[in-house]
Amino acid sequence: MDKEKLVEEDEKKGEDRSSKARDSSTNKDKKLPEVGGVVMSRYWLSSRRLTTTVTVSPSGLVIESAPITHRFVGQPFNNLVRWMSRQGGLLKHQYKE
Secondary structure, eight states, X not given: OOHHHHHHHHHHHHHHHHHHHHHHHOOTTOOXXXXXXXXXXXXXXXXXXXXXXXXXXXXXXXXXXXXXXXXGTTSBHHHHXXXXXTTSOOEEEEOOO
């Protein structure tokens, strides 16, 4: 292959990756998770070291989380909030439907 074709392929792959990232980062048109008719809460948390989203059950337990905070799955949501607040600069946002 010549250099121009390789450059074109790389550019196309880059466009595909950026469009996928853009599509997955928008939560506007996503519905909140629902289990057995009960709507779960979804939170966006950001500290000085990391930013993540988590799904919380109505009883306050973390149901789903990013790999970096996966150890908090099954634990109370307040444990995760306390751990992230120790890192400083905690911002918390709850998604609304």
